[in-house]
Amino acid sequence: MDTYVLTYAAFNGLMVGAMLGGIALGLSLIFGVLRIVNFAHGSFLMLAMYFAFWMQKLGGIDPYLSVLIAAPLMFVLGYFVQCFVIGPLIRRERALVVEPISALLLTAGVYILIDNLALMAFGPNVRSTPSLVQVTSLMVAGFPLNTFRVVAAIAALAMAAGVSLWLARTDMGRAIRATAQNRDAAAMSGVDVPFVYNVTFGLGCAMVGVMGCLIAPFIPITPQVGLSFGIKSFIVVVLGGIGSIAGSLVGGIVIGLFESVASQFVATPTASIFSLGLFILILLVRPQGLMGRK
Amino acid sequence: MSLKSKCCDVLRGFVAAGAVSLGLCVGAAAQTTVKIGCVLPLSGGSAAVGNQTRAGVIAAVEQINAAGGVRAMGGARLEAVFGDSQSKADVGVSETERLIQREKVAVMCGAFNSAVTFPATELAERNKTPWVVVGAVKDEITERNYKYVFRINNKATYDAREQLDAMDLLAKETGKKVKRAALFYEGGDWGRSHAANIRKLGAERGIEIVLDEPAPPNQVDFTSQLLKIRSAKPDALILALYTPDQLLFTRQLAEQRLDLPFGVHSAGGGTEDPSFYAAVQAPMVAYYFVQEDWQIDILDTNKDPLLADADKRTRAALGYGMSAYVSQGLSSVYVIKDALERAKSADRDKLRDALAATDITSGPALFPGYQRIKFDATGQNTFAHGVISENIGGKRRTVWPSENRAADTKPVWPVPAWAQR
Numbered sequence: 001m002d003t004y005v006l007t008y009a010a011f012n013g014l015m016v017g018a019m020l021g022g023i024a025l026g027l028s029l030i031f032g033v034l035r036i037v038n039f040a041h042g043s044f045l046m047l048a049m050y051f052a053f054w055m056q057k058l059g060g061i062d063p064y065l066s067v068l069i070a071a072p073l074m075f076v077l078g079y080f081v082q083c084f085v086i087g088p089l090i091r092r093e094r095a096l097v098v099e100p101i102s103a104l105l106l107t108a109g110v111y112i113l114i115d116n117l118a119l120m121a122f123g124p125n126v127r128s129t130p131s132l133v134q135v136t137s138l139m140v141a142g143f144p145l146n147t148f149r150v151v152a153a154i155a156a157l158a159m160a161a162g163v164s165l166w167l168a169r170t171d172m173g174r175a176i177r178a179t180a181q182n183r184d185a186a187a188m189s190g191v192d193v194p195f196v197y198n199v200t201f202g203l204g205c206a207m208v209g210v211m212g213c214l215i216a217p218f219i220p221i222t223p224q225v226g227l228s229f230g231i232k233s234f235i236v237v238v239l240g241g242i243g244s245i246a247g248s249l250v251g252g253i254v255i256g257l258f259e260s261v262a263s264q265f266v267a268t269p270t271a272s273i274f275s276l277g278l279f280i281l282i283l284l285v286r287p288q289g290l291m292g293r294k
Numbered sequence: 295m296s297l298k299s300k301c302c303d304v305l306r307g308f309v310a311a312g313a314v315s316l317g318l319c320v321g322a323a324a325q326t327t328v329k330i331g332c333v334l335p336l337s338g339g340s341a342a343v344g345n346q347t348r349a350g351v352i353a354a355v356e357q358i359n360a361a362g363g364v365r366a367m368g369g370a371r372l373e374a375v376f377g378d379s380q381s382k383a384d385v386g387v388s389e390t391e392r393l394i395q396r397e398k399v400a401v402m403c404g405a406f407n408s409a410v411t412f413p414a415t416e417l418a419e420r421n422k423t424p425w426v427v428v429g430a431v432k433d434e435i436t437e438r439n440y441k442y443v444f445r446i447n448n449k450a451t452y453d454a455r456e457q458l459d460a461m462d463l464l465a466k467e468t469g470k471k472v473k474r475a476a477l478f479y480e481g482g483d484w485g486r487s488h489a490a491n492i493r494k495l496g497a498e499r500g501i502e503i504v505l506d507e508p509a510p511p512n513q514v515d516f517t518s519q520l521l522k523i524r525s526a527k528p529d530a531l532i533l534a535l536y537t538p539d540q541l542l543f544t545r546q547l548a549e550q551r552l553d554l555p556f557g558v559h560s561a562g563g564g565t566e567d568p569s570f571y572a573a574v575q576a577p578m579v580a581y582y583f584v585q586e587d588w589q590i591d592i593l594d595t596n597k598d599p600l601l602a603d604a605d606k607r608t609r610a611a612l613g614y615g616m617s618a619y620v621s622q623g624l625s626s627v628y629v630i631k632d633a634l635e636r637a638k639s640a641d642r643d644k645l646r647d648a649l650a651a652t653d654i655t656s657g658p659a660l661f662p663g664y665q666r667i668k669f670d671a672t673g674q675n676t677f678a679h680g681v682i683s684e685n686i687g688g689k690r691r692t693v694w695p696s697e698n699r700a701a702d703t704k705p706v707w708p709v710p711a712w713a714q715r
Contacts, residue, residue: 005521012517019514116337124341125569126537128545136549146549149515219514220541220573224339228512263518269481269510 008143009260015145015153017256021240021249022156023211024233025163026204032243033180033200036086036103042230043114044205048074048212049221050122053129062132064151067213071206078205082198085110090197111230118223131217148218155214157249159207164245176200180243239279241292250290255279326370328640330355330630331377331393333404333414334428338381339511340407342537342569343619346612347406347428348376350623353607354658357600358631366638372631375399379410386410387417394421400640401426401633401649403626406619408432408450408483415443424646426626429587429619432487436674444649444673446625447587447662448680450484454491457532457559457585458499460682460694464707472556476505476528478519478535478543480563485509485534488561492532504528509539516543520550530556533565540564541573548578551712559583562680568614581709582685587618589663589698590683590690600658618680621662628659629667663698 027041048070055066089103137144167173178186179196187193219225232255240251255275263271282290332351335344355372363369375397377389386405393399394417402418402425405411411430418425419440427435427445431453436445448456465471477492479485485508496503505526507519516539523531531554535543540563547558558581564570565584589595593605593616604624605615629652634640637648654660654667666677681698683690684705691703 002525005525009518009521012515012521016515016517119337119341124337124345126342126541126567126573127569128541128573130575144550146517146546218542218545220538222538223337223341224512225538228514232514260515260518264522267508268513268519269508272510 004142006261006264009264010257011140011143011145013257013260014253015149015256016260017253018153018156018249019149019211019215019252020229020232020236020256021252022152022159023208023215023229024236024240024248024252025156025160025211025245026207027233028237028240028243028245028248029163029207030201030204031237033176034082034086034090034103034197036090036107037234038201038204039104039107039230040081040110040114041204041208041233042226042228043111043118044074044078044208044226045212045229046118046221046223046226047077047114048209049216049219049225050118050127051209052213052216053127053221056129063129063213063216064131064133067210070209070213074209074212075202075206077202079198079202081110081205082201086201087194087197091194111226115223115226122223124223127221129216129221133217146218148214152211152214152218156211156252159210160245160249163203163207167245172196172199235276235279237289239282239289241289244289244291244293247289247291254282254290326367326640327373328364328367328370328401328634329397329399330372330374330627331390331397331399331402331404331423332374332428333377333379333386333389333393333402333410335381335386335406335410336376336378338379339536339538340381342567343406343429344379344381346568346608346617346619347404347623349608349611350604350620350625351376351403351627352611353604353620354624354627354631356607357603357658358627364631364634366635367640370634370640372627374627377404379405379407379414381407381410383407383409383413386414390414390417394418394423399423400642401630401645403428403623403630406430408435408487411435412483415440418442422646423642424649426630426649428622428626430484432483433491436672440673441650442646444629444652444669444675446629446659446664446667446675446678447622448678449674450487451491451495452678453561453585453680454488454495456680456682456694457492457561457583458495458501460583460585461501461530461556461559462499463694463696464705467705468707470556470708472501472529474502474504474526474528474530476507476523476526476531477503478505478507478509478523478531478533479561480535480539481508481510484563488534509535511539513539513542516546517550519543520546520552524550524552528554530554530559532559532561534561535564537564537567537570540567541570544570544574544578548575548712553711555708557581557583557684557709559585559682561585562587562618566618568612568617572614576688577715579685580688580715581706583693584683584685584690586681586683586690586692587662588621589681589692590618591692591700592621592661592663595700596661598658598661601661604658604661616661618662625659625662625667628657629654632657632659 052063055061236251240247363371379386406429408430424442431450633648637644681692682694693705
């Protein structure tokens with residue numbers, strides 16, 4: 001196995017990993033604050049991809065520009081999904097002093113609903129939305145890297161940094177972190193917990209909306225596309241540490257890098273099995289995830 | 295024309311119309327409906343193909359009903375009842391159960407995915423319900439000594455053989471032979487059985503398989519696999535991928551400008567799907583060889599009005615015209631109709647016997663491009679064949695078999711490198 005191929009595989013693994021991490025960011029945030037597994041995460045990604053597709057098809061707007069429209073729209077969508085669909089369940093279960101386990105089932109229902117509505121509305125056909133950017137590969141140290149993937153990877157890193165700063169420096173960010181640490185204590189200190197939940201869910205959706213528009217130029221769009229990303233995101237979040245922004249990226253990169261390099265030695269399905277083996281191994285050693293707090 | 299004769303004409307017209315409508319009323323009173331159950335992947339990974347097959351089935355049912363239904367059964371109308379397999383074996387089997395037990399269909403067809411068709415046909419066999427296989431190519435589907443399972447289209451071995459036959463034909467014409475081939479295929483039933491057949495036939499024909507790589511489903515990146523192909527340095531790449539994977543792979547292959555002297559040979563799947571061509575830019579698929587399940591340029595050569603009509607109906611339903619899957623769906627219904635005419639009954643056993651005696655040499659059942667449909671003892675149509683097309687000048691032109699090749703089709707072999715395109 002020559003070093004050129006291995007280095008190229010590593011580069012590529014990094015980019016795929018950062019992309020997976022970026023997609024998982026929203027899931028991690030929602031998971032960390034609301035303590036619910038958002039099964040519909042992939043479906044929100046799919047919606048954003050279709051949004052980018054239709055904006056380009058109908059309005060001639062480049063997927064990179066539609067990020068600016070998709071992010072606020074996805075925020076609003078997420079806000080209202082939390083407000084009207086998941087919120088009532090959390091309120092009801094709080095009386096029983098349990099974690100909202102059934103919210104997991106509820107979001108699974110939301111996922112099935114959204115995916116099938118998309119199938120009804122958009123049909124089963126595979127679509128693609130090429131960006132106006134014509135340079136499809138960048139030469140980095142002699143390796144041709146796909147421009148769109150590079151953009152998605154860098155955007156994921158930038159978004160993670162931005163959200164970390166926002167969480168650390170603003171009042172709303174502090175309120176979100178406080179709610180994540182202890183819901184009841186935050187409520188007693190005057191934090192409007194239901195509002196924080198709505199904003200967090202909206203933010204998570206906005207982040208996945210940004211990634212959806214950014215990956216739309218190179219990932220084929222189908223109503224089922226969310227599922228594969230949803231499952232990968234879940235693995236990435238658990239591996240990186242639930243609720244940790246940096247962990248989400250680290251988790252993504254570990255999985256991406258490992259699968260990319262390992263598949264140079266064994267068949268790709270085998271590499272996927274090994275990567276899940278690695279996942280279990282890491283969790284045995286660090287049950288809280290790579291970057292998670294105990 | 296005088297005023298009087300005009301009046302007479304009008305009067306005659308009225309009488310004729312009355313007679314026709316009377317005839318229709320009488321017909322309707324005696325009419326029965328024959329239910330055809332059809333399990334197809336209408337959602338899930340293979341939804342695009344499933345819906346095309348469905349359009350073909352509907353087009354054929356409407357054409358047959360408009361032409362007076364099944365004549366031998368007093369103009370019985372056909373009714374297609376669909377079940378959605380969601381591209382999953384377990385769902386496909388329970389839908390089959392529903393159609394056979396609850397809908398009481400006379401005959402079944404479907405189910406495109408081999409992984410669905412294989413267990414579903416077993417259920418049909420147990421319930422003594424004839425099943426006309428549409429699309430699924432897994433060899434074993436017709437190799438279990440079943441009495442109720444019939445397959446019009448190719449089995450996987452035929453597909454693999456045709457791909458290598460085309461390579462041999464082009465080698466014979468030009469003196470340039472493929473020596474090293476790479477295999478890249480989806481990890482399901484279809485991909486794996488295709489790869490196994492290529493491996494076996496390739497060994498017999500002196501083609502070395504330098505890379506043998508299955509792909510897991512729902513990939514988000516094929517760079518690692520493309521790197522492996524690049525380092526294996528094959529003359530030709532043999533692919534078997536479904537549409538979303540095919541689209542991602544095709545794009546990344548073009549972006550990496552990976553040169554393959556004798557090109558990409560796809561076993562179908564994604565490369566036969568019109569939505570794939572709508573989503574991909576033309577230069578990316580230039581010189582692709584595709585094992586087509588129907589004669590891709592048949593609309594140019596066959597002037598049957600029913601073919602044009604089916605094309606029109608498909609266009610109205612899907613936004614694009616006939617495809618292999620549409621023609622296969624259409625063909626299956628015409629084969630069933632032919633059997634109903636001879637069985638003169640919707641009884642499952644009589645229909646099974648009639649299907650076994652099928653011998654069709656003309657008509658819409660042959661729209662996939664066959665010359666004949668006749669099942670052997672295992673239920674396989676031994677006259678099934680596809681064609682191999684090459685994408686030349688943005689059009690898929692039949693290059694194999696040479697009898698089906700149009701006079702103006704000049705195969706490009708070897709294919710030009712990316713730098714020379």
